[in-house]
Amino acid sequence: MAASPGSTSEGRRSTRQRSTVRELVSESEAFLSAQEIHHILRGRGETIGLSTVYRNLQTLADDDVIDTLRNEDGEVLYRQCGPLHHHHLVCRSCGKVEEIKGPAVERWADRAAEEHGFTDVSHTVEIFGLCPACQAR
Amino acid sequence: MAASPGSTSEGRRSTRQRSTVRELVSESEAFLSAQEIHHILRGRGETIGLSTVYRNLQTLADDDVIDTLRNEDGEVLYRQCGPLHHHHLVCRSCGKVEEIKGPAVERWADRAAEEHGFTDVSHTVEIFGLCPACQAR
DNA sequence: TTTGGTGCAAAACCTTTGCATTAGG
DNA sequence: CCTAATGCAAAGGTTTTGCACCAAA
Numbered sequence: 001m002a003a004s005p006g007s008t009s010e011g012r013r014s015t016r017q018r019s020t021v022r023e024l025v026s027e028s029e030a031f032l033s034a035q036e037i038h039h040i041l042r043g044r045g046e047t048i049g050l051s052t053v054y055r056n057l058q059t060l061a062d063d064d065v066i067d068t069l070r071n072e073d074g075e076v077l078y079r080q081c082g083p084l085h086h087h088h089l090v091c092r093s094c095g096k097v098e099e100i101k102g103p104a105v106e107r108w109a110d111r112a113a114e115e116h117g118f119t120d121v122s123h124t125v126e127i128f129g130l131c132p133a134c135q136a137r
Numbered sequence: 138m139a140a141s142p143g144s145t146s147e148g149r150r151s152t153r154q155r156s157t158v159r160e161l162v163s164e165s166e167a168f169l170s171a172q173e174i175h176h177i178l179r180g181r182g183e184t185i186g187l188s189t190v191y192r193n194l195q196t197l198a199d200d201d202v203i204d205t206l207r208n209e210d211g212e213v214l215y216r217q218c219g220p221l222h223h224h225h226l227v228c229r230s231c232g233k234v235e236e237i238k239g240p241a242v243e244r245w246a247d248r249a250a251e252e253h254g255f256t257d258v259s260h261t262v263e264i265f266g267l268c269p270a271c272q273a274r
Numbered sequence: 275t276t277t278g279g280t281g282c283a284a285a286a287c288c289t290t291t292g293c294a295t296t297a298g299g
Numbered sequence: 300c301c302t303a304a305t306g307c308a309a310a311g312g313t314t315t316t317g318c319a320c321c322a323a324a
Contacts, residue, residue: 013278013323035313049281054314056279074211074288075313089253100249105242109264112237116226118266125262127246129255150298150303172288186306191289193304211313212288 012059017048021056025066030097031077069124091131100127149196154185158193162203168214168234206263228268237264 012018024037032040038053057078060066069077087105089098105125113121149155161174169177175190194215197203206214206225224242226235242262250258 011278015279015323017280033313047281051282051315052280070207070209070211072207073312074207074213076211089250089255091255098253098255100253102245102249104245105262108239108241108245109262112239113226113264113266116235116237117269117272118226118228118235118264119272121264121266123262123264125242125246125260127250127255127258127260129250129258132254135254135256148303152298152304154305170288184306188290188307189305210288 012063017052018056018059020046020048021053022060022065025057025060025078026080028079031069031071031079033071033075033077035075037078069126072128087125087127089127089129091129091134096131096133098131149200154189155193155196157183157185158190159197159202162194162197162215163217165216168206168208168216170208170212170214172212174215224262224264226264226266228266228271233268233270235268 020041021037024040025032034050034054034057037057038048038050041048041053057066057076061068061078065081066078067081069079071077086099086101089100090096102125105123109123109125110121113119113123157178158174161177162169171187171191171194174194175185175187178185178190194203194205194213198205198215202218203215204218206216208214223236223238226237227233239262242260246260246262247258250256
């Protein structure tokens with residue numbers, strides 16, 4: 001992961017909306033889009049604007065509180081930063097996600113980057129397929 | 138790569154626009170966005186609509202003539218397919234792309250999917266970092 | 275009180291789609 | 300001919316931004 005020297009979390013006020021967003025992201029296993037987060041919170045009766053959701057997700061990502069990922073449709077997805085780095089095995093049909101650890105890939109990626117003289121390396125790996133349940137259907 | 142049984146390249150007509158798009162993508166080293174491609178072609182005096190660019194890029198991708206990739210801004214980027222499946226090492230600063238082959242990753246991804254019972258597997262791997270030139274700056 | 279945060283609506287983006295027209299086979 | 304391909308404009312989607320108001324410190 002990239003180092004983030006200039007932490008921007010200095011003058012952040014704690015508001016109900018920010019807490020609500022952070023909590024939802026924390027309690028969720030899956031990656032959520034901003035739209036989904038807004039929809040869920042509204043469904044719970046929370047009062048929060050879509051732009052506020054976007055702005056909070058951005059600041060949370062800036063502060064390295066949450067991880068971001070882009071799905072195949074170009075939507076940005078958000079999730080709490082996990083303690084361990086891992087990757088995702090995603091079902092193309094039902095969207096089910098399996099987490100997979102892959103120390104081998106980490107090493108491979110770092111080495112490949114190093115061989116080309118790259119530093120400050122990060123990587124994304126996503127595996128797509130058809131899960132057992134969806135094959136049966 | 139997922140198997141593509143039903144090749145859709147059957148009834149494709151060869152038009153000036155399709156050739157132009159394919160040629161530009163072929164002759165270019167870098168990944169280009171649809172908007173960039175349209176802009177470049179218009180700049181050259183070509184007569185072509187933006188939607189035609191999009192549609193041709195889609196069919197070319199469907200026919201496995203070009204590779205697609207999404208940049209960090211969510212734009213879809215296109216580039217001519219290499220003969221071998223490979224991944225990309227992208228400089229976060231200047232956008233320079235190195236191709237890297239990684240049979241190990243292919244095997245790892247396929248095995249990880251298999252262990253979870255997934256079939257029809259494809260995967261994406263992107264490595265981001267700072268290239269030597271940009272480190273110097 | 276001061277100023278960052280919020281909410282709404284409008285704008286900005288990339289991308290897709292409807293439809294009449296053109297042109298490849 | 301026939302129908303895929305084109306071009307334009309309009310619509311679709313996500314994300315950003317302007318601005319007046321609100322509330323944390």
